Amino acid sequence: MYKIPGHHHISMITKHANQNNQFYKHVLGLRRVKVTVNQDAPTMYHLFYGDKTGSPGTELSFFEIPSVGKTHRGTNAITRIGLLVSSEESLQYWKKRFEQHGVYHEEISRYANRAALKFEDPEGLRLVLLVSNGEKVEHWQTWEKSNVPAEHQIQGMGSVEVTVKRLEKLASTLTDMFGYTEVSRSENEAIFQSIDGEVFGEIVVSYLDGPSERPGRGSIHHLAIRVKNDEELAYWDQQVKQRGFQTSGIVDRYYFKSLYFRESNGILFEIATDGPGFTIDGDVEHLGEQLDLPPFLEGRRAEIEANLAPIEE
Structure with missing residues (x-):
């Protein structure tokens, strides 16, 4: 059986691309690595930071x-x-930075058994900085032009929290189908890791009854988990279908291939290949500086650009 090596990406909804760019690029110091469009609805921007x-x-x-x-x-x-x-020390740096930039944040505390600093972006998206204890995505690279010092830069995704009515249903999907390990359990919460001991594939599942979230600005659309290549993606497509879930089938997103499915609580997961990556149509030095379109949309560039407002640097 193949192992899931961790998270691939996570996708959210924003109302304001420029405000979003200001926060993630200039406050969080991430690199804007791709400006493209939603391939299923190319009148809207799709921005990537990392x-x-x-x-x-x-x-x-x-x-x-x-x-x-x-x-x-x-x-x-x-x-x-x-x-x-x-x-x-990085948490202290970020606490001061958030105070300087007027970012909503809490006091330094603990989350998922780690020192943590909870905060929100301007649209109310909930995030938390976690001390990695030396763990980071193995291929993470410092962004030399970030306005955040290298020793304090964000080193990728850690624990992702999913809140559901039926915790055991999601637990079964993660452990029985994908091979995650349950590493912690309390009355209303369980923590799962795709690679034992590694936070970059960790999912925190919390139980909450009541009405389902109605998504809007600052909500999370889906979580994508990693596979290495096309062969592994095809394997997981079969596994998901054998569990009785419907999948999108394999979709070529140009920068990676992927498939989508909803588990029993309605949480949307994507399974995405590592490659070919964002350098397929741009050199490393100039990533994210212009609108990039996959080949099947390139012929519509003039129409697409006419419907998009410019994004500031």
């Missing part, structure tokens, strides 16, 4: 929907994103 090359496990992605309303929080949703930093 490490130097936007490598798998570091990617935060946003769909811009200018007409979107507010998020009504509830259950059956992905509810928080963990981001890794190297030390407790």
Whole structure:
């Protein structure tokens, strides 16, 4: 059986691409590695932020929907994103930085058994900085032009929190189908890891009854988990179908191939290949500086650009 090596990316909804760019690029110091469009609805931006090359496990992605309303929080949703930093000193650095930039944050505490600093982006997306204890995505690369010092830069995704009504259903999908290990359990929460002892594939599943979340700006659309190549993706497509879930079938997203399915609580998962990556149509030095389109949309460039407002640097 193949192992899931960790998270690939996570995708959210934003109302304002420029505000989003300002926060993730200039406040969090991530590299904007790709400006493209939603391939299923190319009138909207799809922005990616990450490490130097936007490598798998570091990617935060946003769909811009200018007409979107507010998020009504509830259950059956992905509810928080963990981001890794190297030390407790980094948490102190970020606490001061958040104060300087007027970012909503809590006091330094603990989350998923780690020193942590919870915060929110301008649209209310819930995030948490986690001390990595030396763990990071193996291919993570420092972004030399970030305005955050190298020793405090975000080192990719850590624990991702999913809140559901039926915890055991999701637990079964993670352990029985994908081979995750349950590493911690309390009355209303369980923690699962794709690679034992490694936070970059960790999912925190919380139980909450009540109304389901109604998504809007600052909500999380889906979590993508990693596979190495096309062969592994085809294997997982069969496994998901054998468990009785419907899948999208394999979709070529140009930068990676993927498939989508919803588990029993309605949480949308994507399974995505590591490659070919964001350098397939751009050199490392200039990633994210212009609108990139997959080949099947290139012929519509003029029409697509006419419908998009410019994004500031």
